[in-house]
Amino acid sequence: GAVVSQHPSWVICKSGTSVKIECRSLDFQATTMFWYRQFPKQSLMLMATSNEGSKATYEQGVEKDKFLINHASLTLSTLTVTSAHPEDSSFYICSAGHGGSSYEQYFGPGTRLTVT
Amino acid sequence: GENVEQHPSTLSVQEGDSAVIKCTYSDSASNYFPWYKQELGKRPQLIIDIRSNVGEKKDQRIAVTLNKTAKHFSLHITETQPEDSAVYFCAASIQAGTALIFGKGTTLSVSS
Numbered sequence: 001g002a003v004v005s006q007h008p009s010w011v012i013c014k015s016g017t018s019v020k021i022e023c024r025s026l027d028f029q030a031t032t033m034f035w036y037r038q039f040p041k042q043s044l045m046l047m048a049t050s051n052e053g054s055k056a057t058y059e060q061g062v063e064k065d066k067f068l069i070n071h072a073s074l075t076l077s078t079l080t081v082t083s084a085h086p087e088d089s090s091f092y093i094c095s096a097g098h099g100g101s102s103y104e105q106y107f108g109p110g111t112r113l114t115v116t
Numbered sequence: 117g118e119n120v121e122q123h124p125s126t127l128s129v130q131e132g133d134s135a136v137i138k139c140t141y142s143d144s145a146s147n148y149f150p151w152y153k154q155e156l157g158k159r160p161q162l163i164i165d166i167r168s169n170v171g172e173k174k175d176q177r178i179a180v181t182l183n184k185t186a187k188h189f190s191l192h193i194t195e196t197q198p199e200d201s202a203v204y205f206c207a208a209s210i211q212a213g214t215a216l217i218f219g220k221g222t223t224l225s226v227s228s
Contacts, residue, residue, distance in 0.1 A: 104165070
């Protein structure tokens, strides 16, 4: 099967600091990865599409200067939450697919971010 | 863009009963409809999916039906068990390799 990992699984940071979250496809290459945010008792909301070797595509309402995405290789995408505030506290989940004609997305285990 | 509506938001059933969760989508170009089960603090787990060229798919106690004309699809769980209790999400995407758009989720509680 396809495995996607995330690191860290949880992080606590102080308001105003930056936090980097990594998403890796362990046994396949992914030209595209997706970042979702999930607040408690809510659904997964697409934040951005991460494209290997090019700029990420952000959804409406997501600040690209606050949520920096870098997809420098076919197996790694990073999400950096800059100048984090308590309202950024959430569960961040990435996903990736095999590409080509494959529809299925494989999700990482998620990263619980708490900003104090 | 695509919008996915999901109902009901909560569903309580007795063990052994059936549960049905319904979703509608707005973009007629959508052609992939997966269903996920998510337990608290964990990643969504794919339980069944359907492509738009198929009207129904079944996997043991779980089935999904799709009505492209009406733009809705449903999840059917038969002979529910307490371990089926979780949050279920429907989703849609327009083509392979594109992002999933999720419904708001249904909290299913199965009591024994």
